[in-house]
Amino acid sequence: MQPLQQNAGYDRAITVFSPDGRLFQVEYAREAVKRGTTSLGVKSKEGVVLVVDKRTTSRLVEAKSIEKIFQIDNHIGAATSGLVADARALIERARIESQINRITYNEPILVSGLAKKICDMKQLYTQNGGVRPFGSALIIGGVNGEDVRLFETDPSGALIEYKATAIGSGVNAAMDVFEENYDEDCTLEEAIELGLDALYEATNGAATENSVEIAVIEVATQAYRKLSDEEVAKYVEALIERNTEEEEEEAEEAEEAEDDSEEVEDVEAETEDAEDADEEVSEEDDSE
Numbered sequence: 633m634q635p636l637q638q639n640a641g642y643d644r645a646i647t648v649f650s651p652d653g654r655l656f657q658v659e660y661a662r663e664a665v666k667r668g669t670t671s672l673g674v675k676s677k678e679g680v681v682l683v684v685d686k687r688t689t690s691r692l693v694e695a696k697s698i699e700k701i702f703q704i705d706n707h708i709g710a711a712t713s714g715l716v717a718d719a720r721a722l723i724e725r726a727r728i729e730s731q732i733n734r735i736t737y738n739e740p741i742l743v744s745g746l747a748k749k750i751c752d753m754k755q756l757y758t759q760n761g762g763v764r765p766f767g768s769a770l771i772i773g774g775v776n777g778e779d780v781r782l783f784e785t786d787p788s789g790a791l792i793e794y795k796a797t798a799i800g801s802g803v804n805a806a807m808d809v810f811e812e813n814y815d816e817d818c819t820l821e822e823a824i825e826l827g828l829d830a831l832y833e834a835t836n837g838a839a840t841e842n843s844v845e846i847a848v849i850e851v852a853t854q855a856y857r858k859l860s861d862e863e864v865a866k867y868v869e870a871l872i873e874r875n876t877e878e879e880e881e882e883a884e885e886a887e888e889a890e891d892d893s894e895e896v897e898d899v900e901a902e903t904e905d906a907e908d909a910d911e912e913v914s915e916e917d918d919s920e
Contacts, residue, residue, distance in 0.1 A: 645761060658758055661767045667714075668768075671683070672798045674796045675794070677817060678852070679780060679852075680823075682773055684700040699720075708856065709773055714767050733746075740776070744783070758787075773849060775851050777851075802831075805830075810830055825871070846867065
């Protein structure tokens with residue numbers, strides 16, 4: 633007989649809990665998100681910044697055909713990671729909910745309200761037979777007047793609000809950068825630079841002007857805007873320059889530390905030689 637696996641049988645249907653209270657299909661959906669490329673969101677006092685890595689797997693692919701940042705309403709945008717088709721379905725649902733709110737109440741939907749509606753839909757797909765969870769996570773950012781909001785939605789339907797967050801394969805490296813450098817009083821320009829710094833770390837320096845996409849939702853205009861290729865190129869060039877200078881400084885410091893250690897070793901060697909010479913002289917005096 634083959635030994636029973638710990639999750640044997642409990643991952644065959646989304647409606648079945650394991651004995652320790654886990655839904656394995658939801659966890660598998662989270663793994664699909666982790667395998668996606670990195671997407672970031674940063675909140676500032678002037679608005680929200682969304683930054684994504686949309687690297688292509690082949691030089692024959694048209695980079696513009698890859699969409700990872702979407703406009704949901706005039707004042708709301710979203711960045712995705714995970715299964716692209718699932719993300720597109722969620723974005724369409726978000727747009728419909730936004731328009732329903734405008735028609736019903738004659739006012740733009742709240743960012744928090746839209747995020748909750750999307751999470752409600754995700755949660756329904758974790759408790760019904762014959763369906764599967766969405767293998768995609770969304771970072772939803774927007775403005776309502778002076779109120780700037782940024783949410784992350786999980787495949788389970790969980791909802792968390794962040795000041796800065798990341799999803800995808802490089803999430804740990806990106807969150808380390810946010811934890812260390814985020815400032816609540818940062819401007820929109822500083823938020824863009826911080827997002828690019830985090831993306832640079834998350835991609836191990838592989839960020840280029842062709843693989844980066846940036847969108848902003850500003851408090852001043854109450855409008856979503858995707859940055860042009862020229863603007864993105866300018867920010868990426870500045871990013872590469874900053875990191876090149878930092879790497880050169882670190883290399884210089886390492887060389888100086890190595891030189892100092894060599895000098896210390898030389899001094900220690902000279903001291904040992906002098907001590908050995910003194911011992912030899914003292915032994916000769918004793919023999920005489």
